[in-house]
Amino acid sequence: MAWDTTSTVVVPLALLAIFAAFPPVVVQLRVKNFAGSVLLIGITILNIQNFVNAAIWSSDDPDDWWDGKILCDIEVKLYIGISLAVEGAVASIFRQISIILDSDRMTVTPCPRQRRITRAIELLLCILLPIFVMAGHYLVQRGRYWLRTVAGCVATYDNNWVAPLVTYGWPMVVCVTGSVYCLISVLRLWRHRRQVLALLTHTPGATPSRFFRLFALAFALLVMYCPLAVFAFAQNVRVPMHMYSWSYIHPSDWSERIRLEPEPALGTASQAFTFDRWAQIITAYASFACFGLGQDAIRMYKGWAERARSFLPGGFKADVRSTQQASRNSTSVRNEENVTLDMDEFSLEDNHDILRHPSASGPNS
DSSP: OOOOHHHHHHHHHHHHHHHHHHHHHHHHHHTTOHHHHHHHHHHHHHHHHHHHHHHHSOOSOGGGOOOOTTHHHHHHHHHHHHHHHHHHHHHHHHHHHHHHTOGGGOOSSOOHHHHHHHHHHHHIIIIIHHHHHHHHHGGGOOSSEEEETTTEEEOOOOOBTTHHHHTTTHHHHHHHHHHHHHHHHHHHHHHTHHHHHHHHHTSTTOOHHHHHHHHHHHHHHHHHHHHHHHHHHHHHHTSOOBOOOHHHHSOTTGGGOEEOSOOTTTOSHHHHSOHHHHHHHHHHHHHHHHHSSSHHHHHHHHHHHHHHHTTSHHHHHHHHHHHHHHHHTHHHHHHHHHHHHHHHHHHHHHHHHHHHOGGGOGGGO
């Protein structure tokens, strides 16, 4: 089975994107950034799908394809939900940035009430709304799924008036919301840039570099995903719609409605692997450029390197030698430790007496 040219490009790029996103994911998890963690974990899962699908459905000949049952049933739901979760995470990041840049309450560390509100909004945009859209997709799922060259499993929709309300209308709403917060953040950042630098410089755990890297990444992702969401919504609503009918959408042979060929309008495989999937690969590399090369990531790499030395022959021998040296000195160390403990107790008692009798303190008085 000959591979399509696009699949030979997508497979290595998607695989490298998975590894590129791993260090930023660890960094975001360590700093407990919920929205950032959801964003990068979601992108990693989507790139795993891109890698697997491009490897499985790499041929232009539908006769060579696997029907994708079970795998595609899971993938199409995850793709819809995670894509919305990524956009919700970007909107959450810009909302938090706009709050930080608010001149009336300019602070990096929010109060407990602000934390609860932020966490509730992040859960809504990153978890609850994607779950709602994944469940709502079944209501308008005309066929089980489509299979396309390189792209693999693709979700299907029925052209009725309910579909925008439960599925493809929400990405545009979330992206427009994120765009509003982004505009507010840019205006406040320009207006209060001096105060922001001073605030970040004197706030423990916050640095201007980390702040602006997160801002740049979120801005770049919004520039990519918002036009895609608006364009997809416009393309879907242009199709003539009809009234909703459950029996029409889910007939008796619904479970066998699997389209095993590229959509005719798409033409080549390079067009079947749409720009939103390329954007997911680009996002992984952009996240690595922003958070995989920072000081936090470099310290993490050094820690990984130190742990890896124990698995190398030289490192293993060094560990053995250090362990043997520690064993030889263990007896004397224990004896010295006992003596030291006795001396410490004595010294503490002496110091306690000195503190109670300042006149006897001598030179320390």
